[in-house]
Amino acid sequence: MMAKWFTVGAIAALLGSVGLCLGANALPGDIKDDVEAWIEANPSFRESQINNLTVTRFNTAAQKFTFEASLYSPTYIDEEPYGLVRSEEISFFDVTNGVTFERLEEALRTIYGVNVYQDYAAAREVYAYPSISTINRSKRTNLLTLRAQTGRLYEGDRFAYWIEVIKVDPDNSDFANRGKIVVMEKFDLPALENQLSSR
Numbered sequence: 001m002m003a004k005w006f007t008v009g010a011i012a013a014l015l016g017s018v019g020l021c022l023g024a025n026a027l028p029g030d031i032k033d034d035v036e037a038w039i040e041a042n043p044s045f046r047e048s049q050i051n052n053l054t055v056t057r058f059n060t061a062a063q064k065f066t067f068e069a070s071l072y073s074p075t076y077i078d079e080e081p082y083g084l085v086r087s088e089e090i091s092f093f094d095v096t097n098g099v100t101f102e103r104l105e106e107a108l109r110t111i112y113g114v115n116v117y118q119d120y121a122a123a124r125e126v127y128a129y130p131s132i133s134t135i136n137r138s139k140r141t142n143l144l145t146l147r148a149q150t151g152r153l154y155e156g157d158r159f160a161y162w163i164e165v166i167k168v169d170p171d172n173s174d175f176a177n178r179g180k181i182v183v184m185e186k187f188d189l190p191a192l193e194n195q196l197s198s199r
Helices: 007-017 018-025 033-040 101-112 114-121 130-140 144-148 186-197
Strands: 048-049 052-058 063-068 087-094 124-129 147-154 161-166 176-184
Touching: 033 063, 087 101, 101 114, 101 161, 101 176, 124 186, 130 144, 144 161, 147 186, 161 186, 176 186
Parallel strands: none
Antiparallel strands: 048 052, 052 063, 063 087, 087 176, 124 147, 147 161, 161 176
């Protein structure tokens, strides 16, 4: 049996000091150049694939972890980059162990530390999907993706959060093999909610 990977302990071992550094140096609103320099200099990323603001690490072809800081909001609607990070995404792809909300939330706590995690934990849920009407519509139109995507939007005191998992066979199982949690600026939340609710 393959050993479990990308657990909370494995994330800490994989990324070393990231839990200490990200909270101070890689939050939405920070300058792009500072974040890039931090990524390049961080010894935890030396054996990872680094491309500007993205760090990727594979265990096998069936297991992947990604951290990505972006100059854009998750909507990418009519935006011009101004050199500041707008959003940051932690994502997993794991065919073996699957991805759950709890796993993503633990990754958030491990990477960012207690302050951001507490902001997330106390955040107000503003949107959840799929709705019953979306599920019914996806069945009528045979659009499996609409009911496979399960997510929530939250608004905290400091940041907004988007968490999502994608189920492999939503009609028969809750097992998801990919998921993400995004930390973003609060002013980008209404546009993202509108985009998701319009799908």
